[in-house]
Amino acid sequence: MNRTRLTEYFAAPANDDAVVVASAFNHPRRGYVWCPASPLLAAWLTSRGVPAVVQPLDVCLHQSSKQIPDGGVLFATSYQDAAHGTIGIAALAQGALRDQAEQAIRTWTACLRTRRLLVPLVNTACGSPLAPLPPQGRSERTPLLASKHRIPSVCGSVVAARDCLVDFKQRGDTVLLVGGGGIAAGSTSAALPDEPRVLAVPDVKAAISINVDDAAAAAFVVNPCSPTEEVAHILAVLRTRFPLLRGQHPDQWCYRTTDSRSAVRTAVAQSDLALVVENDQTDWLPEGILSVRSLGDLDPTAIASAATIALVGAQRGSNEPGVGVNDLIESLAGLGPTSVVYQRVVSNISTDFLKTADPSRGRACLPPSASAESPSQRRAKS
The missing domain is CATH 3.40.1010.20 (4-hydroxy-3-methylbut-2-enyl diphosphate reductase, catalytic domain)
Structure with a gap:
């Protein structure tokens, strides 16, 4: 890029209303020049109080000498890109706006370099909130949002959380909904303040202050999409305060x-x-x-x-x-x-790791079998 970079001045018709930042222009020798950074240059000029517009330039450019010509001037820097042809930045102005146009090109020309963007x-939010439970007096034909009545559009983590919440409530537990939930606060799930025996515990501060009627009948469910590192901190406090706390298995936590x-x-x-x-x-x-x-x-x-x-x-x-x-x-x-x-970072949860463990480890002692099977044969059958 540096070996092909050129900063030049061209005489061109202009007006006094605004700096015209070129989205493309025709170079006398290099031909078509594409200017992807034109919105950036225009925004930078505007933020400094200089009127600027972005548009392609379909004008005949005349190569100037080293001295800046009178009248309208196109200030331009261009370079050859192996993959995309000729790329450049350019600003056209005349009169009092010429200095601002030249300064913009000089300033952003200094930014030209090879770089990576990570x-x-x-x-994004899954859009499936952990909605309140149906009324207790619901018809038997109205199913709970449980796994056996799974709705395809509902996130699996929300379904799992709902299943656990229903189970714990049916046992008579007070359910603590742990974590703030959501990729952004409130985007996928929320606390359930209207639910009886369901208390929101969005952070450690709430875990320290929350009280339940029966500490031996407390359970937790993780609010879907809550950061697992924050959930772990909250649970550390809750388990200290409520040693008999039961809860949702970590296989069902959401790592989004x-x-x-x-x-x-x-x-x-x-x-x-x-x-x-x-x-x-x-x-x-x-x-x-x-x-x-x-x-x-x-x-x-x-x-x-x-x-x-x-x-x-x-x-x-x-x-x-x-x-x-x-x-x-x-x-x-x-x-x-x-x-x-x-x-991208992706957490994969393994639930079948015990299937690959050596079955001979930790096996309880059994009385000798009447069969003459060898240990290897018994392992094969198991």
């Missing part, structure tokens, strides 16, 4: 949120710069991660020195308000050869 794949957070932390640890978009739940994010609500928030100084950037947030386009990860990918990919690396 995108942790964050799970835990995996998402692990993917984010891993990407941030590998990066020189980490940016988060569209995320109101920032209490668990690693230190040093920067919040981005628009392309104009990007700092060219930070971008220039970052060979690896982590992008955290929703993978969506710019057709919605705000900015998404895809918007950042496209803009940053216009600032040099770019590799986008998608990373």
Whole structure:
């Protein structure tokens, strides 16, 4: 890239209303030049009080000398990309806006380099809330949301939690719903304040203060999508306070949120710069991660020195308000050869590990069999 990079000036017709940031233009020698970073340049100018618009330039450009010409000027930097042809950044202005256009090109030209973008794949909300139980006086034809009446659109973790909650309530236990639930607070499941004998325990503070009528008849169910590391801390407190606490088997815990957070932390640890978009739940994010609500928030100084950037947030386009990860990918990919690396963390729960254990270990002593079978034959039959 550096060997093919050119920063040039071209005489071109312009107006005094705004800086025109080129989304594409025709270079006199290099031909068509694509400018993916044009929304970024326009947002940066706008954030500094400079009127700017993005549009393709279909004008005849005249190569200038080293001296900047009078009138309208297109300030442009372009480079050859092996995979995508000629890429560039360009801004057209005249009059009082020429200095701002030139400064924008010089500032962002300093950001051109080869870089990696690490995108942790964050799970989205499953959209299947742990809804209140049907009324106690329900018709026998109205089934509970249990595994034998599984609804295909409902998350399996929600079904498992519902099964456990129903079982514990039928035994007469007070059920503690552990964890805040959801990829984001309230997105997939919520506490059940209207349910008799179901108490929400969203955090350690609640675990310390909560009381039950009968400590020997307390049970817990994990709120689906609650971070398992937080669930473990809450249960450590509850088991100390209620030694006879029974609860949902860990085979049924949901790791969606835990995996998402692990993917984010891993990407941030590998990066020189980490940016988060569209995320109101920032209490668990690693230190040093920067919040981005628009392309104009990007700092060219930070971008220039970052060979690896982590992008955290929703993978969506710019057709919605705000900015998404895809918007950042496209803009940053216009600032040099770019590799986008998608990373995912997946927890797989094993429930059949005892089937592979050596059956001869820990076997109780049995009286000798009348048959003359060898130990190997008996193991084969078992």
